Amino acid sequence: MLPTSYNTSKFWNLDDIFDVFSYKSSTGSVNVSEDKEKYSLEFNIAGMNKDNINISIEDGVLKVKGNVEDKEEDNSTNCHRSEFTSKSFERTFQLPEDVTDEINASAKKGILVVEIPKRKYPEKDKFKQIEIK
Numbered sequence: 001m002l003p004t005s006y007n008t009s010k011f012w013n014l015d016d017i018f019d020v021f022s023y024k025s026s027t028g029s030v031n032v033s034e035d036k037e038k039y040s041l042e043f044n045i046a047g048m049n050k051d052n053i054n055i056s057i058e059d060g061v062l063k064v065k066g067n068v069e070d071k072e073e074d075n076s077t078n079c080h081r082s083e084f085t086s087k088s089f090e091r092t093f094q095l096p097e098d099v100t101d102e103i104n105a106s107a108k109k110g111i112l113v114v115e116i117p118k119r120k121y122p123e124k125d126k127f128k129q130i131e132i133k
Contacts, residue, residue, distance in 0.1 A: 028066060028089025039099065039116045046110040047087055053112060055105055057095070062103075064114065065090045 031042045045053060045066055054065045067088040095116070104115045 028064075028091055030091060032093075034118075036118075038118055039096070041093070041114040041116070043091070043112040043114070044110065045107060045112045048110075050107045050112075053107065055103070055114065057101060057103070060095050062093045062095055062114070062116070063090065064092075064112070066112075 029044045033040050033042075041062075041064075043064060043066075048066050048068050052066050052068050054063075056063050065088075067086070069086055098118050098121075100117045100119055102117055106113050
């Protein structure tokens with residue numbers, strides 16, 4: 001059975017469906033919000049730049065992947081301790097049916113913002129005359 005939060009969100013986080021009990025690092029953690037015009041996803045990409053990030057859509061699924069490799073070893077010195085590690089994440093989301101594919105993404109100060117516009121539908125109670133051409 002899925003947690004209650006899945007029943008109230010249009011944005012299905014496919015990672016959590018298959019990985020409910022796994023450890024999640026802060027890199028790649030996400031905040032999802034919406035307003036009348038768009039959905040916004042904000043990812044923590046601390047230590048990464050836009051060249052380390054790949055965003056794609058296939059079959060209605062948004063995939064965001066990031067990867068930073070370890071610093072290359074310098075064999076000219078004797079390293080006594082090395083705590084640099086690789087960082088990577090992959091997050092997938094089933095997109096709601098009311099979105100367009102005109103997605104915008106920007107990265108600044110360790111935050112990746114992905115904005116997904118909603119389709120424009122006429123309001124239910126608003127009358128609009130349609131011209132025949």
